[in-house]
Amino acid sequence: MSSNNNEAFGVGQIDIGQHDDDNENSWDHESRKSWRELLEISNNRSRKIRGSNYVQIATVDPQTKTPRCRCVVFRGFQDMPTDHPFASFAGPSSCILRMCTDNRSQKVQQAVQEPTAEVVWWFPKTSEQYRIRGELLFVGGEGKFQYDDDEHLKMARKQLWGNMSDTARESFLEDSVPGQAFSPAQQAVPVGGRDEDGKVVPPPNHFLLMLLKPSHVDYLRLTNQYRQVDVYDNGHWSSERVNP
Numbered sequence: 001m002s003s004n005n006n007e008a009f010g011v012g013q014i015d016i017g018q019h020d021d022d023n024e025n026s027w028d029h030e031s032r033k034s035w036r037e038l039l040e041i042s043n044n045r046s047r048k049i050r051g052s053n054y055v056q057i058a059t060v061d062p063q064t065k066t067p068r069c070r071c072v073v074f075r076g077f078q079d080m081p082t083d084h085p086f087a088s089f090a091g092p093s094s095c096i097l098r099m100c101t102d103n104r105s106q107k108v109q110q111a112v113q114e115p116t117a118e119v120v121w122w123f124p125k126t127s128e129q130y131r132i133r134g135e136l137l138f139v140g141g142e143g144k145f146q147y148d149d150d151e152h153l154k155m156a157r158k159q160l161w162g163n164m165s166d167t168a169r170e171s172f173l174e175d176s177v178p179g180q181a182f183s184p185a186q187q188a189v190p191v192g193g194r195d196e197d198g199k200v201v202p203p204p205n206h207f208l209l210m211l212l213k214p215s216h217v218d219y220l221r222l223t224n225q226y227r228q229v230d231v232y233d234n235g236h237w238s239s240e241r242v243n244p
Contacts, residue, residue: 034239035217035230036093039130042123049125056120057099057212059136061106062113070107072099074121075160078211081152088235089213095232096211097132100160103140103206105178111136119212127222134214141205157209162200169193169200172207220244 033041046052058069077094080086089095097119101108111117118133138145139153147153161169173189176182195201217230227244230237 034237035130035132035219035228036095038128038219038228039121040093042126042128042130046123046125052123052125057107057117058120059107059110059117060114061110068107068110072101072210075099075163078156084152086213089232095214097214098156098160099210099212100164101138101208101210102172102178103138103142103144103208108138108208111138117212129220129222131218132212132214133216133218134212137211137213139209139211141203141207145208153209153211157203157207160209161203161207164193166192166194172204173201 043052053074054071055074056069057072058067060066061068075098078096078098079094080089080096086096115135115137116133117136118131121130121132122128137147139147139150139157141148141157143149170189170191170193173193175187190201193201215232219228219230221227225244227242228239229242230239
């Protein structure tokens, strides 16, 4: 077995993320920041890495009480007006994670009954992990969800649809239901999710804006074994350093 293979099979917690240019002292000031500030730094350092905006999100199947995990695309933080019920989560630096999903997917049915979910976000360049737990909320086009008629979130859903890639929009316009047995498409999908004039077509009702309203964040940095837990309670975030 080559030395490279030995390294691949011999990596432990202490080995992960150790680089020649690591400087633990450079993290000292950042270690005193909130999770939201730390996450912004992590994002900036990994912005050029393909796939760095993919996160894992876990829900609980209410029937079997077992976890279900999948990858989704993080699409930024959701801003809110100051008079919105979520304003305390979305101040100058919003904490509400924005994603999208299909209303017909299993994770929606699971989250409706068990709304607590957890996102895991790993940054390989800086060897950082964020575990972000909170409540999943959905905004669709059929009036099925609590915030479907929220004007600000309705606009956010529309903007998200317009900002998606043509390929991503096409995937939501297919008539196949996620998770069901495969069958060929029964109807043509507008190319790029656009009409004959090139304008983006309206989102289908099953296209959902998916928001995670966090209440607990566990941050771990393996380069210097720093771990921090942030908790949201009574309108405020508190932070504590804990053992890794």
